[in-house]
Amino acid sequence: MGKINITIDNRELQVEEGTTILEAAKGIGIDIPTLCHMKLDDLDVENKPAGCRLCVVEVEGRRNLAPSCATDVYEGLKVRSNTMRVVNARRTVMEFILSDHPKDCLICPKNMECDLQDMAARLGVREIPNHENCEMSTYRLDTSPSIVRNMDKCIMCRKCETMCNDVQTVGALHAVGRGFEAVVSTPFHMDLDDTTCTYCGQCVAVCPTAALTEVNHTNKVIRAIADPTKTVVVQTAPAVRAALGEDFGMEPGNLVTGQMVAGLRSLGFDYVFDTDFGADVTIMEEGTELLNRLGKHLAGDKDVKLPILTSCCPGWVNFFESQFPDMLDIPSTARSPQQIFGSLAKTYFADILKIKREDMVVVSIMPCLAKKYEAQRDEFKVDGNPDVDLSITTRELAHLMKQANLNLVNLPEEDFDQPMGESTGAGVIFGTTGGVIEAATRTAYEMHTKKELVDVEFHQLRGFEGIREATVDFDGLDIKIGIAHGLGNARKLLEDIRDGKSEFHAIEVMACPGGCIGGGGQPYHHGDSSILKKRASALYREDAGKKKRKSHESPAVIKVYEEFLGAPMSEKAHHLLHTSYFGKKKSGPQIVED
Amino acid sequence: MTKINQHILTCGGTGCRASESKILAARLKEELKDSEISQNVKVVESGCFGFCEKGPIVKILPDNTFYTQVKPKDAKEIVEEHILKGRKVERLLFRDPNTNELIDESKSMGFYKKQIRIATRNCGFIDPENIGEYVAREGYEALGKALFELEPADIIKTVKDSGMRGRGGGGFPTGFKWELTAKSESDKKYVVCNADEGDPGAFMDRSILEGDPHSVLEAMAICGFAVGADEGLIYIRAEYPLAIERLKIAIKQAEDVGVIGDDILGSGFNFNISLKYGAGAFVCGEETALIHSMEGLRGEPTLKPPFPAERGFFDKPTNVNNVETFANIPAIINKGAEWYASVGTEKSKGTKVFALAGKINNVGLIEVPMGTTLREVIFDIGGGIKDGKKFKAVQTGGPSGGCLTEKHLDTPIDFDNLLAIGSMMGSGGMVVLDEDDCMVSMAKFYLEFTVEESCGKCAPCRIGNKRLLETLEKITNGNGTMDDLDLLRIQGGVIKDTSLCGLGQTSPNPILSTLDNFWDEYVEHVEENKCRAGQCKSMLKYVIIEDECVGCTACARVCPTGAITGNKKEVHFITQDLCIKCGACMDKCNFESIELIA
Amino acid sequence: MSIVCEKDKLQKQHQLRIKEICQGFGGEHSELINILHACQGYFGYLPAEVQEEIGMQINMPVSKVFGVVTFYSFFTMKPKGRFPISICTGTACYVRGADKLVDEFQRELGIDVGQTTGDGKFSISTLRCVGACGLAPVVMVGDKTYGHVSPNKVKKILKEYKKEE
Structure with a gap:
């Protein structure tokens, strides 16, 4: 790759061949506005439809304006990014976009977090010409268990389409219609709930407007806390503490565990617990299951299938239920940490408190939208009462705290309550890609070899490549491990398994790129994927600082097995901590006889 | 082997087929079947001759006789008279509308005289299925x-x-x-x-x-x-x-x-x-x-x-x-x-095929050397404006092009010249308009097309063109302002400047060119609420001619909104605010006492 | 004549036909438009059930099939009438009064462009240029072309078909 000499706004510079004007300008501090361009370098994701036309610039010798996001530099290129022709064009195009966008910003779920709103302010739009004469696109509001689609607010940036199809290979959303009627939608505009949607929420994570948002449960949480007859228990997922600070203006990668606990307590939750406790229990169950299956497999039992797949990610569970309904016997039957926590909270902990499960409300704070769906699955209800009543996202928690006038930055650091607030470093790293399998390896190694694992950090399992593989020496037995994050990557591993080409013993899958730290419920990264890496390293930091770093060494875990569950995979554990999967109809008509 | 010494070519293009040319060809064959020279005459269904206005066309070789508007029932006469007896069927020959002369050969017809056929060299001469x-x-x-x-x-x-x-x-x-x-x-x-x-x-x-x-x-x-x-x-x-x-x-x-x-x-x-x-x-x-x-x-x-x-x-x-x-x-x-480059202008070589349509006498497909003027095309080849009306404009380049006027008629047609005068070559559509055509409505027609055909990928084309169309509708509905005319120019300019592909980059051309060339007409719509072509419905008024109305009450009874009032045997009156301009009264009136005024 | 699908259901024979069509094109994703043409040719239109089955057969998300169907104006998700009326609204026909024909057909049949009459007999659509500009304005009913149509001829044209059962 050669260097190329160009001029932007009268400044001469040298850039690599293949650089776009947008990137070149960014390199010298010129921030050209764009709404549709998204490049998540660390995840190898790019959305470049060149559709919003806000990034247009003047290029010497060219008749019309050039979209800087999609125009590569060439030797001698002269660009003007700030002429009045450009300014006028950008503002006029922005007026077009706003002329077909609702103007209910004050009560919009994305108020103050909306890229479109920021852009309107930046481009100085003050009126929409002839606005009373402008027809607006209107669509049916679609509410699913996790995601709300309000396509009136779609600006056709196509980011969600890229995430849903190219990255996740879910294919629930696609551009439909043509011209003014063009919009990103579901097949036949059906409810999202009837599609192959996994609720991974990656569409929500990248939507620049409020066309795609999470179902908001904050009001229900407020009502539950305000209800004196209810004991409200909260659990927080590991990835939340590595990202919550961002919504309070803190630098990405700040760990705010203590302040978060203080905030939750201040909000009035009766018990502030940690999903990491559930994660540690998950490891006990999943690790045992792995070793069981491995043992039987090695003993030649043909009925036992390998690899075993992790099952803590609900987006992933939804994915294989709808896309691979023929392979439901491969994933671990262990419930996710959220559900294990919920199940134990309403049995083990309710017993301790001597209250009925109906009088307890379990709220989870999750980086995830699929967790909302998971919480309301019938398998996780007892007589209609769910193990986890309400699941809210990191973003919703931030909103809730702000509503209660709590600024995370000013809060003291406090500790989780006991007994379900205690956890190990293994539980913490669940929040990033590779973390679950690393945690499982720490425990399975010691269970299998009966030897102490001295160095608990498996760096070969860490990283950000979409598909990773590693071999771990279990004292002479090579365990082959696969890791995939992003459902498109998971699909590749699953297709290998289906074709009999997979050599893995165990595979970890996370639906979201980066794992839970990149979940659909996290503070918006606004296209900066370096944030995800910072969140991941924060989790590894918390792990490194923990006294206990193996799930089976957690006193709280040992206690719950001793006092309540018996052993991992016991009948009680099976009943409370495991689940089964259901093939979902992949959309298609019912075939009837002639 | 039998020697074929006569060919009867019938046009088998879509246009002539719509006028039963296929049946005509079958009839010709039928008529020939029984004659003694059937072995020496061949009926060929060829491609389009171009002269669609007068289709279906029948051409007889080798004498080049050119029959127009031939119907299946004419087959018998053509065979009996022309083929068998060598006598031309005069009533089927083309009559020059200007000189009133009968012309029996295509070469001598104004429509074909100035054409040079390279791309369409075989159309109408061969059987495309052979x-x-x-x-x-x-x-x-x-x-x-x-x-x-x-x-x-x-x-x-x-x-x-x-x-x-x-x-x-x-x-x-x-x-x-x-x-x-x-x-x-x-x-x-x-x-x-x-x-x-x-x-x-x-x-x-x-x-x-x-x-x-x-x-x-x-x-x-x-x-x-x-x-x-x-x-x-x-x-x-x-x-x-x-x-x-x-x-x-x-x-x-x-x-x-x-x-x-x-x-x-x-x-x-x-x-x-x-x-x-x-x-x-x-x-x-x-x-x-x-x-x-x-x-x-x-x-x-x-x-x-x-x-x-x-x-x-x-x-x-x-x-x-x-x-x-x-x-x-x-x-x-x-x-x-070298041969090809010898035809055409300096920067546009060869010929161009145009589909000539609209308010013109000779609708059809023509091929002319680059550099031919619009006047030659419209008046010499096209035979001038239909029904003796006045030429108003010619639209070239379809939805990407513009409307040109009288003053552009002597411009030699080529890529660069058309661009320079605010239109473009496009694929070769050429639509002639007369005094009955409203230029604002014409711009609206093309915008309706682009709005329907925009793919929706980029914002200026997806939304911008819709806004242009809405503004045009506002103007043709009589609600436009002078600011709207400015807005059309500003927004149109930005859409051209920022759209992703050629569709959006040219879609405002029909508006911009009519604003340039028919500014007065836009202003009339806006300021006087008047459409001089009488095409914009909302600007028309149905009125009762007092001297003619006999008070039969038929119009009042048929009016769906009760806009017409009046006693029996007295002059009736239309309340303009209530009138929805459906025209039912005018259809119903037996005394021609309702008129439409601009 | 269109084959009517019951909601969310597809008859076995129709499924087999779709399968055959898809296999005929090698199940290739790049052949989707040809597959859709063939299916519309068979069913008369492309109801959701047919699109879903195509997606199943060629292993393509139905959202994408639907995205393509809704992009092209040739494809329709509504069954057309037994006598589909297409009014050419190309430029040549427009300047010779095609818009008045649209009004007249709509008025006579009491339906809008894109709709089908209650008895399933007529549907109206507009199309851009059938290439018979010499006959402008042009109307097609099924495969039959009518040239130089004026609003007062509309009733007569419809009459030809109204008596047919």
Whole structure:
């Protein structure tokens, strides 16, 4: 790759061949506005439809304006990014976009977090010409268990389409219609709930407007806390503490565990617990299951299938239920940490408190939208009462705290309550890609070899490549491990398994790129994927600082097995901590006889 | 073998077929069957003769007699009189509307006099379903020459030297395009023929495909040899059943003869051609959109570069040319670059096919040298304005073009001149308008088209064009302001400047050119609430002529809104605020006492 | 005549036909438009059930199939009438009064463009240029072309078909 000499706004510079004007300008501090361009370098994701036309610039010798996001530099290129022709064009195009966008910003779920709103302010739009004469696109509001689609607010940036199809290979959303009627939608505009949607929420994570948002449960949480007859228990997922600070203006990668606990307590939750406790229990169950299956497999039992797949990610569970309904016997039957926590909270902990499960409300704070769906699955209800009543996202928690006038930055650091607030470093790293399998390896190694694992950090399992593989020496037995994050990557591993080409013993899958730290419920990264890496390293930091770093060494875990569950995979554990999967109809008509 | 000494050519184009030309051909054959000379006369269903206004056309060779508006029932007379007795059927000859003279030969008709036919050289002369007739007129000679006498580089040089520019609209030099594809290294390349003619009111490509499909196949093979491609694809509108049928027949025949397929004429060169169908999307005329459509995707354009010549169909180098461009190629190879370059203007060589339509006497398909003036086309070839009305404007370039006026009539037509006066060549639609046409409505018509056909990918085209249309509707509804006229210019300018593909970059042209050339008419709509052409309904008033009204009450009874009042046997009155301009009263009135005024 | 699908259901024979069509095109994703043409040719239109089955057969998300169907104006998700009326609204026909024909057909049949009459007999659509500009304005009913149509001829044209059963 050669260097190329160009001029932007009268400044001469040298850039690599293949650089776009947008990137070149960014390199010298010129921030050209764009709404549709998204490049998540660390995840190898790019959305470049060149559709919003806000990034247009003047290029010497060219008749019309050039979209800087999609125009590569060439030797001698002269660009003007700030002429009045450009300014006028950008503002006029922005007026077009706003002329077909609702103007209910004050009560919009994305108020103050909306890229479109920021852009309107930046481009100085003050009126929409002839606005009373402008027809607006209107669509049916679609509410699913996790995601709300309000396509009136779609600006056709196509980011969600890229995430849903190219990255996740879910294919629930696609551009439909043509011209003014063009919009990103579901097949036949059906409810999202009837599609192959996994609720991974990656569409929500990248939507620049409020066309795609999470179902908001904050009001229900407020009502539950305000209800004196209810004991409200909260659990927080590991990835939340590595990202919550961002919504309070803190630098990405700040760990705010203590302040978060203080905030939750201040909000009035009766018990502030940690999903990491559930994660540690998950490891006990999943690790045992792995070793069981491995043992039987090695003993030649043909009925036992390998690899075993992790099952803590609900987006992933939804994915294989709808896309691979023929392979439901491969994933671990262990419930996710959220559900294990919920199940134990309403049995083990309710017993301790001597209250009925109906009088307890379990709220989870999750980086995830699929967790909302998971919480309301019938398998996780007892007589209609769910193990986890309400699941809210990191973003919703931030909103809730702000509503209660709590600024995370000013809060003291406090500790989780006991007994379900205690956890190990293994539980913490669940929040990033590779973390679950690393945690499982720490425990399975010691269970299998009966030897102490001295160095608990498996760096070969860490990283950000979409598909990773590693071999771990279990004292002479090579365990082959696969890791995939992003459902498109998971699909590749699953297709290998289906074709009999997979050599893995165990595979970890996370639906979201980066794992839970990149979940659909996290503070918006606004296209900066370096944030995800910072969140991941924060989790590894918390792990490194923990006294206990193996799930089976957690006193709280040992206690719950001793006092309540018996052993991992016991009948009680099976009943409370495991689940089964259901093939979902992949959309298609019912075939009837002639 | 029987010697055929007479041919009866009947037009088998879509237009004439709609007027029962197929039945006519069958009748002619029937009539001949019983005659003693049936062995010596051949009835041929040819492609379009171009003179659609007077279709169906029948031409008799060798004497070149040209019959117009022939009906199936005329078959008997043609055979009995002309074929058997050698007497021309006068009543079917063309009568010059100006001199009132009967003209029995096409060559002497104004419509044909100024035409030079290169791309359409065979249309109307051969049976398109018979490869032998194509071969008899130098068909596949150029391919033979290309394969055995020329190197690919020679072919490209010839095309470059000919000065040929793409006939699809943009006018990109064809030779350079071929060179670009030839230079792209790849294990696989494609040649694509763009036959997705989408300009409403243009049917050049279809006529060529219907009348002379082999010329396109031959040119594609030559192109394939020149650029190093072994596969050709024709992307054709599904709405062109006859053209599709004839292409299929032509491909089959060419394969059977060995001029298409593997090891063509023993040269070792392979070139296969197949059809891909469009499905009704104007934007697919844009080459990147066309390629995506051929890949089974939504026909959304993508940014160039990369050009299809570098990365096209299935990411392989792809040369895309339109039908008319290809149809010229065999002639250029046969007769040489110099010959071709001798026709036309300095920067636009050769001829251009136009679909002449609208308020003109001779609607049809014409081919004229570049540099012919609009006046020659409209008045000499087109025979002037219909019904003695006054010429008002001519629209060229379809939805991407503009409306030109009286003052532009002496402009020689070529790519650059049309661009300079605010229109463009486009694919070759030419619609003539008279005093009854409202120019604001005309701009609105084209905007309705682009709004419907915009793919929706980029914001200025998706939303901007809709806003332009709404403003035009506001104006034609009588609610426009002078600010709206400014807004049209500002927004139109930005849409041109910022849209992703050619569709959006040209869509405001019909508005901008009418604003330039018919500003007064816009102002009248806005300031006086007046449409001088009487086309904008909301600006019309139904009024009762007091002297004529007898008070029969028929109008009042039929009026759906109760806008008409009046006592029996007294003059009635229309309350304008209540009138919805349905026209029911005027239809009902037996005394012609209701009139429509602007 | 269109084949009517019951909601969310597809008859076995129709499924087999779709399968055949898809296999005929090698199940290739790039052949989607040809597959849709063939299916519309068979069913008369492309109801959701047919699109879903195509998606199943060629292993393509139905959202994408639907995205393509809704992009191209040739494809329709509504069954057309037994006598589909297409009014050419190309430029040549427009300047010779095609818009008045649209009004007249709509008025006579009491339906809008894109709709089908209650008895399933007529549907109205507009199309851009059938290439018979010399006959402008042009109307097609099924495969039959009518040239130089004026609003007062509309009733007569419809009459030809109204008596047919």
